[in-house]
Amino acid sequence: MLGACVEKPSTLERVKEDGVLRVITRNSPATYFEDRNGETGFEYELVKRFADDLGVELKIETADNLDDLFTQLGQPDGPVLAAAGLVSSENRLQQAKFSHPYLEVTPQIIYRNGQSRPTSAADLAGKRITVLKGSSHAEQLAELKKQYPGIEYEESDAVEVVDLLRMVDEGQIDLTLVDSNEVAMNQVYFPNVRVAFDLGDARSQRWAVMAGEDNSLLNEINAYLDKVEKNGTLQRLKDRYYGHVDVLGYVGAYTFAQHLQQRLPKYEKFFKEAAKKEGVDWRLLAAMGYQESLWQPTVTSKTGVRGLMMLTQNTAQAMGVANRLDAKQSIYGGAKYLALIKSELDDDIQEPDRTWFALAAYNVGGGHLDDARKLAKKEGLNPNKWLDVKKMLPRLAQKQWYSKTRYGYARGGEPVHFVANIRRYYDILTWATQPQLEGDQAADSTLHIPGIDKTKPKEEPQL
Ligand code: BLG
Numbered sequence: 001m002l003g004a005c006v007e008k009p010s011t012l013e014r015v016k017e018d019g020v021l022r023v024i025t026r027n028s029p030a031t032y033f034e035d036r037n038g039e040t041g042f043e044y045e046l047v048k049r050f051a052d053d054l055g056v057e058l059k060i061e062t063a064d065n066l067d068d069l070f071t072q073l074g075q076p077d078g079p080v081l082a083a084a085g086l087v088s089s090e091n092r093l094q095q096a097k098f099s100h101p102y103l104e105v106t107p108q109i110i111y112r113n114g115q116s117r118p119t120s121a122a123d124l125a126g127k128r129i130t131v132l133k134g135s136s137h138a139e140q141l142a143e144l145k146k147q148y149p150g151i152e153y154e155e156s157d158a159v160e161v162v163d164l165l166r167m168v169d170e171g172q173i174d175l176t177l178v179d180s181n182e183v184a185m186n187q188v189y190f191p192n193v194r195v196a197f198d199l200g201d202a203r204s205q206r207w208a209v210m211a212g213e214d215n216s217l218l219n220e221i222n223a224y225l226d227k228v229e230k231n232g233t234l235q236r237l238k239d240r241y242y243g244h245v246d247v248l249g250y251v252g253a254y255t256f257a258q259h260l261q262q263r264l265p266k267y268e269k270f271f272k273e274a275a276k277k278e279g280v281d282w283r284l285l286a287a288m289g290y291q292e293s294l295w296q297p298t299v300t301s302k303t304g305v306r307g308l309m310m311l312t313q314n315t316a317q318a319m320g321v322a323n324r325l326d327a328k329q330s331i332y333g334g335a336k337y338l339a340l341i342k343s344e345l346d347d348d349i350q351e352p353d354r355t356w357f358a359l360a361a362y363n364v365g366g367g368h369l370d371d372a373r374k375l376a377k378k379e380g381l382n383p384n385k386w387l388d389v390k391k392m393l394p395r396l397a398q399k400q401w402y403s404k405t406r407y408g409y410a411r412g413g414e415p416v417h418f419v420a421n422i423r424r425y426y427d428i429l430t431w432a433t434q435p436q437l438e439g440d441q442a443a444d445s446t447l448h449i450p451g452i453d454k455t456k457p458k459e460e461p462q463l
Contacts, residue, residue, distance in 0.1 A: 010216035011080055011209070020059050021051040024072050024079040027062045028160040030182050030241070031084050035430050042241040043083040046102065047207075049233065050224050065157040066134035070095045073210050080217060082208040085179065087136050096211055100222045101204030102234060105179040107137055109196040110168050118175065118196045125150030127174040130164060133157035137177040140200060162186055169193050181205075184242045187250070188428050191257035240427065247424055256290075256428070263295040267308065270328045274335035280342075284355065285335055287425035288362070291418060292334075297327035309334030338362055346373075349384045356386040359422055360393070360415040367407035368396055369415075375401065390416045 015021050025032045025043050032041040039048075039060065051058035061079050063069035066086075072078045074095055087105075088098040109124070111117055118124060121144050131137040133155040145151045159167075164176040165183075169190035177199060187193060207225075209218050228234040239246070245253045264286065271289065275282035286295075292310035293299045300306045304313070307330035316324050321333035342358035344366065349357050361369045372392040373383035381388035395401035396412030 010214050012216035012220055015056060015080060015217065016054065018056070020057045021047075021054060021081065022059045022061065022079040023047050023051075023081045023083050024061045024063055024069055025082070025084040026066075026069065026160070029162055029431055030185055032060060032062065033431075037430075040431075042237055043085065045237055046228070046234070047081070047083045049228065050221065053224055054220070066132065067157075070208075073208060078210075080209060080213070081221070085181070085205050086208055087203045088206055088208075089136055089139060091139065092208070094211065096208035097213060097215075097218055098206040098208050099218060100225045101206050102225050102229070103181060103205040103238065104202045105181045105205055106202045107140060107177055107199045108180050108183055109199050110165065110176050110178060110183065111174065111194055111196045112168050112171055113192045113194045115174065117194070120197070121151075121199070122148055124148065124175065126152075129153035129175045129177070130156050130159070130167065130173045131177050132159070132161065132164070136203070137179075141177065162189075165190050165193050179205075181242045184245045187253040188244050188248070188256045189260065189432060191254050191261065244424065244428060256425075259290070259295055260432070267295060267297075267327055267331065270331040271335075274332045277332070278335040278339035280335060280339055281426075283429040284422070284426050285331065285338070286429055287422045288334065288338070288359070289331065290425045291421045297330065298325050311337070334362075341366055346384070353384065353386040356419050356423070357389070359419045360386075360389075363418040364393070364396075364410055364412065364415040365407075368393075368405075368410040368412065371396060371402075371405035371407050371410075372412065374405070386419070390419070 009017065025041075025047075027033055029041065031043040032039065034040070044060065047060075048058050061072070063072055063084075066084075069082055069084060070092065073082045082096065085103075085105075086092070086098070092098075109118060118127070124144070125148055129141070129152065131141060131153060134157070135155075138153075138155045141151065141153050145153075161178050161182045164173075164178060165186050167173045168176055169192045175196070180195075180198075183193070183195060207221055209221070225234075248256060267289065268282075268286070271282040271286045275285050289295055289308050293308045295308065297308045298306075299308075299310075301310060305311065307316075307324035308327050309330045311319070311321060311324050311330060311333050313324075315321075315337055316333055319333035319336045321329045323329055324333075338358055341361045342354065345354060345357055345361070357369065369389075372389050372395070375392040375395060376383045376388045379392070381391065383389060393410075393412035393416050396405065396410040399409075402409045
């Protein structure tokens, strides 16, 4: 048909022709932010893979608040997709169409540890409550207020979710209402933040396209989301961003937050200086220090390994450490040892695996690590991939396997946990630092949580 030649291209065709997927989101730790490695965040990673699948470039735009986000999405020359932890609501359906769900979240009332814990909607009356302007939580409270007129709340468009949690943590407000995934992600930064109760049922987060979209993009999005659900990618992202509490447990998460505030500042300077000297990331060193000693300089293990970075006597000697219980010496010694073993690894091992191998060797020794790599090769696995070698390490504790290795028995399960824990702490610490504090100022800076840098007025752009 002749008419087909002049037909308007579909949204999907337009995206492919332009070679760019324009996405609008919010600048917050759970959605999108920048760290020293560049752009990151749960939504960012999910949407970046989608753009890669389409074979187009991803262009992220950020909205100041949720109203602004939907306004921009509705513009004819605006972004075509909103990926910002959105839930569908009746109001929003007038402006947008929503994709298949990718994350289940439950709205949770948050209070400060030590204050009386509200247990039902009636308890919200008379409390200082702040929520995000234009959020589904504001809609929820508006609904509740009809039933409980005593409920007063403020809607703010000058803050992000992480600010709300900080305000509760510091006692500036009594309560807030945020989604469970944000709590899970941020619990590790705020020792006083507690969940009071779930307000309402679980809801699904979805991506949004503008209401008039011709479904070409929406269908593609849905197929993509179904695919990442099936192949495990989605679950891996969830674990990475929202799995801290699952891994650390609630008590571990509060404890980590406490140590982050109380212990790390004492040693941060040493981590930074040692990292600079040895050419490694200070957050990685700090994560190792947490795994080894919970940032305590005078601990001793059952096996006589000592200090903040848990150096054996041999390692300490080799690294020129006179006093293992001196925090600075321990950190400098640990950093030097890490850099040394990393430089000695096989050239075929590429980053980021190279870092995980170096950590494993730090814990179990280079000889045993080599044995595990040889076992991997024999099994047809890749000896240069951490994912493969970590499967072999526990075998070093089983006679049928270790009896055939060069270095023999080792508690091979330990380095696997060691690396997994350090990666978790490293992620948390990386997200807790602001990009603008890198470089020259970094040595003087303390930890900052994305979106809540107290040294800068909130109005300034975060990136
Ligand atoms: C590491 C050494 C490695 C050594 C391995 O042990 O200590 N690392 C450091 O000193 C930094 O040098 O490798 S070797 O030189 O090739 O032999 C193996 O001996 C330390 C580990 C041991 C572990 N923590 C750093 O990760 C530890 O303390 N394990 C015992 C825990 S407990 O007492 O059973 O609770």
